[in-house]
Amino acid sequence: MSENIYAVNPVEKDIEADTEERELANRIFSVESDDGLKPINAAENAEIWLNDGHGTDDLDGIDDDLETVNIGNFFHRVDSDQIIYQTKKKRLKLIGKYVMGDLLGEGAYGKVKEMLDSETLCRRAVKIFKEKKLRRIPNGEQNVQKEISLLRKLSHKNVIHLIDEFRDPEKQKLYLILEFCVGSLQGLLDSAPGKKLPAQQAHVYFGQLLDGLEYLHGARVVHKDIKPGNLLLTMEQVLKISDFGVAESIDFFAKDDTCYIGQGSPAFQPPEIANGADSFPGFKVDIWSCGVTLYNIMTGKYPFEGDNIYRLFENIGRGDFEIPDDIQDPLRDLLLGMLRKDPLERFSLQQIRQHPWLTRKPPPSEYTVRIPPLKNDELHNMTVLPYLIDHYYGPGTCYDEDGNVTYEEPEYFTERELNAAEESRKQLAEQFNGSSQANRSSNSKRGKKKRPISCMTVRTLPMCKPS
Amino acid sequence: MINYNININDYKVVSPLSQCFEGKAAVYLAQHVPSGSMIALKKFNMDAIREDSYLVDVEIILTRQLHHPNILQYFISFVQGPEVWVISPLMAYGSCKDLLSQHFNDGLPEQAIIIILRDLLEALNYVHKKGFIHRAIRASHILISPLGKACLSGFRYSCPIIVNGKWQKTIHSFPSSTKPNLNWLSPELLEQNLVGYNEKSDIYSVGMVICELANGSEPFAGMSKTLMLTEKVRGCIPQLLDCTTIPREEGDDFSGGDCDISPKIVNRRFSDDLHKIAEICLNQESYYRPTAEQLLADSIFKTIKKSMPLPDLLKPALPLSDKVAYNTDDLEELKSLNNFSSLEIYSCEWDF
Incomplete structure (x- = not known):
């Protein structure tokens, strides 16, 4: 998992630069699985993307764009205050009676996401198989069919229970609704x-x-x-x-x-x-x-x-x-x-x-290992909630850790806005630091103290110019 | 003390009373032939219940373990064909939900609520001390005896606090097939995160029941379940509806409003004490909710001594009287009446 930071430096020819930048600037990343903020484009002279690895689909397309721009010439470190953020969109997605939540894990066959049964309000996990991917794996489809038929007949407290299953013929996806595990x-x-x-x-x-x-x-x-x-x-x-x-x-x-x-x-x-x-x-x-x-x-x-x-x-x-x-x-x-x-x-x-x-009963131990947090969420809150809140109370409504609702009015923050409100900009920079920190720490090890990440370290090198 | 035996011929079904368990069980008014006394006979249709059959186990086993004047007693239970029969005393006023839907659409009088609440808390205090969380406190699980005593039932959704011989600080299990009870459940139970919940979750449900008894229907009724969830998680605290909580419209014109709240509700006023109790029970943080025992010490329950007995407060609702069925003529009459009005499910609606 890495955070790629691309910075495009000002191009001599203004018009050319402008067009090129537009093309890049209009690309908005939808980075899945991140509850925080994410930058979309940087100020007039710089662009930054952050990618946490889950949004690889989105990146596929980017490469082409970057090829047209000579990347080598444009790499350039950028001050953190030049990053612009967009609040993450949480669009409600229903599959049958289930409300889709965030990613829990990923395998060769597809993804595992959280879901909420909208009728019983019970948390569930869904294993999503992409049939296209399955066909590429030897015995892929057979194995899945075998797995389903096995799970259907098994019922034990210590064996994962298959709740529901269905297929979306249009998207060519197979959904297995399972018990939720943390x-x-x-x-x-x-x-x-x-x-x-x-x-x-x-x-x-x-x-x-x-x-x-x-x-x-x-x-x-x-x-x-x-x-x-x-x-x-x-x-x-x-x-x-x-x-x-x-x-x-x-x-x-x-x-x-x-x-x-x-x-x-x-x-x-x-x-x-x-x-x-x-x-x-x-x-x-x-x-x-x-x-x-x-x-x-x-x-x-x-x-x-x-x-x-x-x-x-x-x-x-x-x-x-x-x-x-x-x-x-x-x-x-x-x-x-x-x-x-x-x-x-x-x-x-x-x-x-x-x-x-x-x-025999083992000797009592001094400690017990607790379940590590998911994306910095120690409590493993329902990841479906932000989607529901957004759906019912409109976009821009955020839900913070204390259960309070905070309204974040602008969806995009341009540099001009940031300059106008320097204070809020600083807060955002910190927030960004916090949220990407979260991604990192959850993916590496729990309990690591904050350490500077790439985009913050550039603060020490504000004079860095392209060679 | 009447001895109830496992003999189907001892029990003569008189008329159906109501449905429960999402229509998979039915309660009948029945006569215990040897003694002539009237009893309630609950038949669980195990074919319809299928994989939830363990809930019937839980309910019967737990109810038989509990002995408290405010908890519905099961005299005996047995298997009869595809059904499980449970014999319990006749709760002549039916459930609080029945009372609300038949006689008190806008809610019960305050004094009746306080009496029912005290009985409910007595039962709950006992249940919690025994190490169980009820998880389905709602008006339809509170039954009223002919003498006006409220009894708690519906133990099939409960869970033990003691697991592997240890009193758990928090419980994480999400009750299965709890669909009908969702509106009453506490936010922390519904959230299903690592915080978990404890017996204070029942206290939240008590708060919901106070609202239900006072308003005529439970808060969030008719709302989509997911919206109910977000409302609760966001900290929406339901209120008793009266003149202090409903904002008055201009010119006091109730008919012109977009919601059709009856003037009776808008003009009434519950005491501050009742408002306060509902509010503390519905506190978002379970830590700040009082225990059942602490609630019982509240001064609001001192008013019960001076108040009228519950049966008087519940008029015009009348109990399904034992007398009616004691002589066989009445019984026959009841039967024929029953045949005439096969659509009639609630026999308590009849004015005997």
Whole structure:
């Protein structure tokens, strides 16, 4: 995620510059997922765009424009007060009875956004598949169909629940309405000190993972892609196994759980798949990935690593790994049991259940890792609300953190306006600093203190001229 | 004490009283044949309820655990074919919602509201201390006994505060199939963010019920749910409608206004105390809302001693009297009447 700042310096020939600038200036970015302000164009002699990575679609078109202008000559650092902002438009979008909210995550297949059921007012998540994109992915459409048919029949507290599904033939999009989750175990780990969880917390989540997995295996479903990123958490701290994109349903008449295809994430694959076995017991694949997951959340490390997938699979295939010394029995024994190279010797779910680490209560820990904020919102407020507020109370109505409504009258701020009201300009600059700071910090690590970002640093170099 | 048995022949359905659970359950006036007493028989149609059947579980199990004079008692419950039958005492005045829709379209008299409110708070204080959040406090869940005692019901939407043996400071679960109760729910419950909610959420609903009883319908009624949500989140606090809260139009011409508020509402006046109670209950910040116990200490409830009993205050509404059905002639009469007016659902409308 980077913030690209383009600055176009004044061109000698006034007329030419004017036309070129118009062309650029009229382009208004709609940067999704940002609740704050965003600059649209700069003052007469400079233009700045900010892009947070989500608006790549919009950028595609820009490249052409920039090609006509010789970028090299125009790069130029700009004072922060020359940035002009536009308040983000929150246009209400309805899909069926659901009101669309902001982006929650993105995958190869499409996006995951928040939604609000306008009838029950229950928060939901929607997985949006672009059929065009799906066709490009090998087995893409089949996998999605498989995922849907699996999700439809599954119903367990620790398995993500499919609420609704529909297709928009015009947009060629497929919508899966799912339970709303505030974050994933991976997100939790990323924000945790040492990228690991305290024993008590890990114990609770792992217990729930086992509950969910026991149900899945009972329903003859092999998930094949158990990893912290696919284990979601609800507001109530309930773990939900999600992403059944590569899951396999064992045939009703199959005599055992033999599988032939392994498609999960490499670091979580068992030795039999890494070694390229033709067939392997399916349920034990999930046990292995659970073992890697437990190893990961307890140590912050992976049992097997490699610079590339070949090295990684080589290491996994050998099956040798080390457990840090601070991991003592019974956890050590449990990890060794779950990460046994031979799938037949590997622990079964029942053995794990009866293992002392699970039956005994872990020592209380000093802290619990909290769900990291989404775009600087610690509380994970409904992202649909600003859209609704804009819809009901008109544009320019903003909703701040305290629940107060603030009116921001002008949609665009030109430099002239800014000069006229220097005070408000300063506030805006700070606000901008704050909001882009938010994007950064939420995407990197939580709790980082403000540090100057590119556009603020140029303040120290106001005399910077193009060479 | 009458002993109620699991025997369908002991219960003779007399007439339907009302529908509940979005039409998936029906309440009947019935007679307990061995004792001759009249009871209410609630039939849950499990085929219609389908995946929400656990709500029936929750309701019956929890209601059977609770024992309080202001909480509707379930004598017994059993499965009968595709239905679950629940036997409870007959609440002769029906629910507060029935009273509003049949006799008090513009709202109940203040003294009646105060009496009902006290009973409601007594029940709620008990429920909260037992470790449950009701989550569906509304007029239709408050029933009035023949003696004028208000009883709380509708426990199927409730949730425990104690999870895994621990008293939770905050709850995050969003009640499923809570559609009919949305207007009464607190902003923090509806927001569904990491702040969560606690039993003070019920106190907000109490505030909504005060408005409902006073105004004749709940605030935000008829409004789209999403608008109701934004209004609540933005801090819109509903009010009791009377001469102090409705701005008077020029020349006091009520007919010319764009809204058709009856002059009765515009000219009446609720006491400042009632306004105040509604306001503190509806405080945006749950922290500033008093607990049920604190509310019960309010001086407004001292007026109850001097006031008329609730049945007198509720006139012209009359209780569905036990007497009517005691002799079989009346019962037959009631039955035939019932056949004549099959469209009539609320038998309490008849003036016996």
